[in-house]
Amino acid sequence: MVNITPPLHHSIAPGPLLLAIETSCDETAIAVLRGRELLASEVASQVAAHQPYGGVVPEVASRHHLQHAPRLLERAVELAGISLGEVDAFAATGGPGLASSLMIGASLAKGLALGFGKPYLAINHLEGHLLSPFFSSGGGIEPNVSLIVSGGHTLLVEVNGVSDYRILGRTVDDAAGEAFDKVAKMLGLGYPGGPEIERCAAGGDPNRFDLPRSMLHSGDANFSFSGLKTAVRYLLPKLLVIPTEREGSHDATSELVRSLGVFAPMDDSVLRDLCASFQRAVVDVLVAKTVTAARAARRKLVTVSGGVSCNRELRAQMSLGCERAGLELHFAEPQLCTDNAAMIAFAAMLRRERGEATPLTTEINPNLALA
Numbered sequence: 001m002v003n004i005t006p007p008l009h010h011s012i013a014p015g016p017l018l019l020a021i022e023t024s025c026d027e028t029a030i031a032v033l034r035g036r037e038l039l040a041s042e043v044a045s046q047v048a049a050h051q052p053y054g055g056v057v058p059e060v061a062s063r064h065h066l067q068h069a070p071r072l073l074e075r076a077v078e079l080a081g082i083s084l085g086e087v088d089a090f091a092a093t094g095g096p097g098l099a100s101s102l103m104i105g106a107s108l109a110k111g112l113a114l115g116f117g118k119p120y121l122a123i124n125h126l127e128g129h130l131l132s133p134f135f136s137s138g139g140g141i142e143p144n145v146s147l148i149v150s151g152g153h154t155l156l157v158e159v160n161g162v163s164d165y166r167i168l169g170r171t172v173d174d175a176a177g178e179a180f181d182k183v184a185k186m187l188g189l190g191y192p193g194g195p196e197i198e199r200c201a202a203g204g205d206p207n208r209f210d211l212p213r214s215m216l217h218s219g220d221a222n223f224s225f226s227g228l229k230t231a232v233r234y235l236l237p238k239l240l241v242i243p244t245e246r247e248g249s250h251d252a253t254s255e256l257v258r259s260l261g262v263f264a265p266m267d268d269s270v271l272r273d274l275c276a277s278f279q280r281a282v283v284d285v286l287v288a289k290t291v292t293a294a295r296a297a298r299r300k301l302v303t304v305s306g307g308v309s310c311n312r313e314l315r316a317q318m319s320l321g322c323e324r325a326g327l328e329l330h331f332a333e334p335q336l337c338t339d340n341a342a343m344i345a346f347a348a349m350l351r352r353e354r355g356e357a358t359p360l361t362t363e364i365n366p367n368l369a370l371a
């Protein structure tokens with residue numbers, strides 16, 4: 001259940017030693033960063049625990065954080081080859097996220113800061129994603145238009161520097177990752193849905209089903225994905241086979257299956273083409289809106305981060321779209337796309353370098369805004 005993310009190694013550069021904890025949703029993660037050198041980045045995934053429910057169950061998530069955090073802390077410190085007493089500052093995600101999950105990471109970081117007499121930094125989870133494309137370059141933050149695409153958020157942000165953010169647009173309903181997860185659930189695929197849909201879409205025809213590109217020409221930088229999800233829902237009964245009643249019997253399983261609206265796929269090629277068409281519809285909107293927003297904001301650089309930015313179709317189409325528009329493009333490295341503590345450590349490091357610290361009395365905020 002514990003996935004160990006291989007550390008990213010930059011050139012050895014001295015700098016403050018920072019330990020960061022991320023528990024905003026369903027990954028328990030701890031990272032140790034010295035300057036720009038990532039010494040450890042541990043992620044304990046809870047996917048198996050939430051899979052039976054087809055989504056994250058908050059109480060299950062917080063129990064897992066409680067269970068895994070101490071072990072992960074021990075392992076991160078050991079891998080980094082440091083002692084907790086050497087750490088110069090402790091950071092945690094302060095929001096947005098699930099309240100009961102955020103509390104565990106923030107309490108642990110505050111306790112360590114208090115115990116070792118070091119500063120505490122509460123980091124906005126979205127800022128962690130937003131700055132993550134710059135982690136690998138090891139340099140400063142260049143002005144850019146940033147697309148954050150995760151399970152909880154779809155945001156376009158004008159970034160002028162650390163802590164200087166202007167929201168250009170956001171989803172008015174489902175986040176892009178949420179749409180992947182919900183459609184995957186409808187199709188009887190596993191959780192999280194993004195990687196499952198991407199896997200099923202491989203080799204599929206993205207033009208077979210004409211699915212909506214909502215708000216493509218809305219004239220603003222907002223997104224909407226719930227119409228697309230509904231379009232897939234209405235399409236399903238036409239494509240899939242409803243399990244038929246067995247001759248003369250009303251067996252309970254078939255009844256339940258029918259009442260839940262669960263269908264069996266007609267054949268693999270339909271599923272493949274449907275996944276490819278859905279994926280292409282999401283990607284088309286993300287690419288078009290991002291390119292338009294970057295042009296309108298007169299930015300030369302586009303950055304993309306968050307769990308959905310793992311998606312290879314998004315990476316390929318965004319690269320194409322930006323190239324055509326003469327825009328430079330930075331993606332977060334794949335191991336920094338889904339939730340992790342390295343991105344929280346990096347954001348905390350940039351803020352610490354500006355002399356920032358968060359009072360220990362600051363509470364977590366499940367609805368914390370980026371700007």
Ligand code: KG4
Pocket residue numbers: 025149150151152153176177178180181192193194195198306307308309310311312337338339
């Ligand atoms: O950033 P993240 O780990 O957590 C949040 O902050 O929400 O993003 C998780 C989301 C999930 O909705 C998951 O389905 C989606 O990212 N995701 C993907 C892929 N990998 C993860 N979506 C599309 N394609 C992928 N390969």
Ligand code: ZN
Pocket residue numbers: 125129150151306307338339
């Ligand atoms: Zn996230």
